[in-house]
Amino acid sequence: MIDKEKDILLRNAYEVNQHAEASQEKHLYNAMRGGIMTGRKRERRRKYSLGIGMAAAAVAVILILSIVKAPVKEVVQATVRSEVNKPWSDSELFRSSSVRDQSFESLLDRNLIAPVYHSVEKNGFRAEVMGAVTDGRKVYVLYNVQNDSVHPVVHAGFTLDYGAVKAPSIGTSLDITKGTSEIKPGQTKNFIYSANLLPSVSYPKDVKLSIILTETSEKALLSSSKKYRTELDIPFELDSDMLKEQSHTVTANRTLIVDGQKINVQKVLYTPLGTYVDIEYDKNNEKQIFQLINPVLMVEKGGKTEKTYYPSLITSYNSEIYKDSSKATLVFKSSEYNDPDSISLKAFGISAVEKDQMKIVVDLNKNQIIEAPGSNLELVEPKPEDYAEPGEILLRHKFDNAHYLSTDNAFSETFTDAEGQVHKKVSVNKTTPGGSWAGSSVSRDGTAEDQLRYRFGENAKDYPQPLTITIERYKNPIMDTQAVELYSKK
Template sequence: MSKLPIDVPKEKLQQIRIDMFRKVQREKRAKKRIVSVAIASLFCLSLLFSIRVSPTIASHIAKIPGFEALVLAVGRDKGIKDIVDSDYYEEINVKQSKNGLSLTLQGVIGDNTGLVLYYDADATFDMSKLHLEKVQLFQGDEEIKGGGSFTNKQSSQTPFSSSVNYSFSEPFAYTSKNFKVVFHFYEKDKGNIEITIPFSLQNEIAKEKIITANRTVDVNGQKFTITQIRRSPLRTAIDIELDKANTMQILEFEDIAVETENGERREGIKYGLSLGGDIRDGKFTLKLQSNYFHDSDSLKILIGAVHAVPKGEDFIEVDFGTKEVLTKPDYLDWDIFVTQQGVAVAAKKWDDRTRHSFLNNAVKADGSKLKYTSGSFSDDEQYLYATENFENYDGKAKIYLNYYFNPIGKNIELNIPMQ
């Protein structure tokens, strides 16, 4: 079957990222809310427990302000479900309003790896053109650097429920339990709307559980070492080091999961940052759903596949000025097209995956980093489409592959003692 032509349909290449959270919001949200936020908060935890019993009940609860974002998180992440079951989720229920926009900070989950803030919004005006531009989080008077991830635009005109996720590369020190979050919204008619919500944590912060592993794995001559496993309520982190003598650049550990003795399985984080650090630096962290509240004598690490390509043949070169692909590896069978300020890819599907980021790490001709700004993804029956966008730049750049389907090893299992 012949490849797609270079002029991949523009609407496919430019389609914005649509994640599961927004999809469920659009399909499930009722036009009218029949239960007030105040009533919802009174029954929050008791109703959440019914999610485990009845998905139907969960879908109805998700339509109540203040529940939707948390219910969605519980449904897609077993670690969040454990947090709710173990009473580690902390209800805040603080409301602030400005210029016709009302925000309620419903609750928080915090540990030394991150903070997740769940909130809902309502307004006296049509919110379909409301954008969340920025979120600032302060501990005491000091701003927490790094920024949180969030959905910046909702597709509905009705009240919505969402979350802000802060992921820390280094263990976070709770020197104070007094915080404030500042939401920066923009609406065409209202202009800038800034809402500040102070809150305090009451719960003790759970301590990280660290397991020293030091297990080296050889996959067709390419070695990596699992140095340690760190478990917190929000995620399980697997620290990995690549052997410097490897002749291939490992790009991805696919379908990685951990499994306890009783068969309790936790997979990679699908809706959020799943990789800590840069795999090309040789030291990085894979983040999985947490099994913090489950104890066992051993832990099994499962790796579906390890993908790698030859070192020195793991990048393409483009010229953003002439919009040309200058060089690419001989094995790379993608259609690649240089856009105004990005690179568009059409790659043949290899499984039922519906989207993938292929090229998001770039350097300019002078060796300085070319900043990645955004990505858009779509697919059809035969191809995956991705457009990776970078900061304004009209020169030559080297863009490294962060994924290519080339498994050098499959179905790897490692048993790690927990003590």
């Protein structure tokens, strides 16, 4: 039965991956990318990540932005605000196959959206927050933007401000229901903002959605002047406890052991927006765990077992929810808590590396890998079309069971020479093409090959060899099917 279930999971995962790759044309990334060029910078130090996630590039864009003060003084513009008191009636405007969060449509089906209908007008633009919903762990804001100006625009930023605190920006996504993200003169487009919230924070009811629109001309995108940008702030009320009566917490405090490594399952939270399973990797584990492989939540009642697959994963790598890489939350699709006989969590393995092997040691003069996790990483001799720069290495990483993985490889932005001196890796030389050596390919049987690059710098061969790169994340699936009972009436 386990082999059959694994086969179904593998086949379904492959189909999900293929669908995600095919839907990239609907992704906001290309248009939103122009908005980043308006003089903004990331709030958080960017980790040097190698490889491309199989589905992470699909459909939604994650922007981490902070405002850079422009030297040009902004002209004060008149702002007109309005409110309409009416029940929610616009679910059909937000139904779209381009929305990455597959559970979102069920929110519309169950009529969970609270009406807002607050709008603001400024500089020929009108933005209206039409509705919103939150369970205290996640928030969705549904809004539209109407362009009555003479210039096409795209988003250059968006935040949800709770006054003293803001919704986390890392992991925030913005989906468009139809077409591209560019809003042409005369157009109105609908957007779905979503963000994971900090469980430890009690968010106030008063909230403000702030969006920044920028013109799309080359001059506007390259300029830091505020004259090309319009900021629209829409205040409204949103109760973080609005779904409290429909939520239920099951305290677990049980331990799942996979490949000898302990995963502490703390609790299961049922809400209309999702089923959250909070876990923590034991700090005494010999291996650094990056993710569980295909976790399955199993609920038994009256002799029947309901299984829920394919949770999303909240970690310190993709959100601000956790600062500690040992903590994570599995987010399964919403299911009603119906007083079950038992609840169990099963996993088919882990992606992990021995803690003392979290490094890659390379001798550039010998063109040799001295040390690396496992035996499936190799140095590749660059070809002319790879455009490898001096001091840059190309790596090939082959592994199995790739369909089960949702995390990428990631290495630190610094490396250490043989004498302990720390150096920064270098950015790509923008005068040369990036080359074709990059990305990931996955076969139907789950075998995969990642093509990775790391740039030590043109003087790196003069450093004392070998050079050591610290691993932050690494694709290394270890298959071992295990389960733990989280709750039982008995």
